[in-house]
Structures are given as C-alpha cells and as structure tokens.
Amino acid sequence: MTKSRNVRLPFASVLALALLNACSVNVTFGERPLSPGTDWVANSSSWADEANQVFEAATAYVLEATEARPAGSWAVVMDLDETVLNNVQYQVMLENDGKSYTPENWYEWTQEEGATLVPGSLWFINAVNSAGGHVAFVTNRRDREQLATENNLAKLGIVRGKDFRVLLTRASPQAPGDKDDRFSVVPNLLAVQGYPDVTVVAYVGDSVGDKPSDSGEAQFFCIDQGAMYGEPCAEVPGPGI
Ligand SMILES: [Mg+2]
Numbered sequence: 001m002t003k004s005r006n007v008r009l010p011f012a013s014v015l016a017l018a019l020l021n022a023c024s025v026n027v028t029f030g031e032r033p034l035s036p037g038t039d040w041v042a043n044s045s046s047w048a049d050e051a052n053q054v055f056e057a058a059t060a061y062v063l064e065a066t067e068a069r070p071a072g073s074w075a076v077v078m079d080l081d082e083t084v085l086n087n088v089q090y091q092v093m094l095e096n097d098g099k100s101y102t103p104e105n106w107y108e109w110t111q112e113e114g115a116t117l118v119p120g121s122l123w124f125i126n127a128v129n130s131a132g133g134h135v136a137f138v139t140n141r142r143d144r145e146q147l148a149t150e151n152n153l154a155k156l157g158i159v160r161g162k163d164f165r166v167l168l169t170r171a172s173p174q175a176p177g178d179k180d181d182r183f184s185v186v187p188n189l190l191a192v193q194g195y196p197d198v199t200v201v202a203y204v205g206d207s208v209g210d211k212p213s214d215s216g217e218a219q220f221f222c223i224d225q226g227a228m229y230g231e232p233c234a235e236v237p238g239p240g241i
Helices: 002-028 036-043 045-065 088-096 103-111 121-130 143-155 180-191
Strands: 074-078 134-142 166-170 199-205 219-222
Touching: 036 045, 036 088, 045 121, 045 199, 045 219, 074 121, 074 180, 088 103, 103 134, 103 143, 121 134, 134 143, 134 180, 143 166, 166 180, 180 199
Parallel strands: 074 134, 074 199, 134 166, 199 219
Antiparallel strands: none
C-alpha cells in the first residue's frame, strides 16, 4: 500500500505539472496581437492588391516615358526592403516575441535569406528589362548583408547581371542612411558596364528617402509598407482611411 501510494503521488504531480506547463505555453505563445500595419501586410489581400496596382502604374509610366529611348539608355532605381523584398515574417516574429528591431536580430533575419516577394515587383522588374531598361537597387541593408541579400534575390528569380546591374548597400556600421550620394553614382556604375549616359526615369520605394532630394523629371512610385519601418511615403500608411 505505502509503496503503491508513493509511486502514484509523484506520477500525478508530474502529470499535473506537465499539463500546467502545456497550458501556459498555449496561452502565451503567439497571443500578442499584431500591430494594425503588420497584420494588414501579413494577412490582408488588400495590401497585395495595392502593391500590384502601384507596380502596374509604374510599368505603364515607364513604358510610355521610354518609348522613344534606345534600349540600354535608361534605368529605374528601386529600394529593396518592403519594395521588392517582403520581410513581414520578421516583423511578425518580433511582435509575437514582444521584441523590437535591433541591428543584430535584423542581421540574423537577413542571413536566413527568407524574405518573399512584394506582389508585382518581379513583374515590374521583368517588364523594365524586356523594354530595354536597367534595374538598380539602392538599399539601406548593410554591406555585411550584401551576399545574403543577393542570394535571397536569386532565390526569388532576381539575378545580378540578368535582372539587375547595380546593388548599393549602406556601409557598416555608421554610414548615413541618406541615399543621395548612392543615387548619384548609379549612372556612372552603368557607364563602366558599357552603358554610358543612362537616364533614371523612375524610383520605387516604400519610404520618403527612397527618392533623391531632387529627382528632376523622374517619377516616384510608393509602395505602402503599413508603417512598419522608417518614414513611410504612403500618405495614409496601412489599411488607413
Ligand atoms: Mg524599404
């Protein structure tokens, strides 16, 4: 009897503890609500619809604006994150864990090469290349993230030399995020590849800094990133209105 009771009680306690543990995991994991912008990008088809519409408008503009230009004489400059690369999975992970962006956790995310495509972006890039334009990327991803970034792009069907000719990152650790200096060298970097006197006809980005402070006659197209990062260019970011 005594022996039997001694065996049963610890077993019951272990079982109870296991159940409690299981319950506590179920209650806390993934229970934090996402911010409205993140939820919109991650879960709403209207975000994808909006992105597709912006890229359709950008394509129509670019094709018309370059109709009379010889192939190879013009380019578009694009941001990467939340313009071509969709990192909402990273943001969802942070919010689920109650964390915020740090350069370290962002670096770890980039090394996974797991960003997906912003809807419409590959279609736009293909249209520009088919029409005889060049694609240049100017991103505030750091130089130490460049290799993983190019690998991530290649996994999504966007390959250096075939789909884009320039990719300028931001130098680690303290180079300015302002892109004007990098925008200004894009034509020169195309010239050394055998394409002199290239005109940039359009910029595409998700933040106000994704176009030059003086963009001349070039048109800017804004992807709504749901106010997840930086200074969004959308007038009413996220589901809005
Ligand atoms: Mg961006």
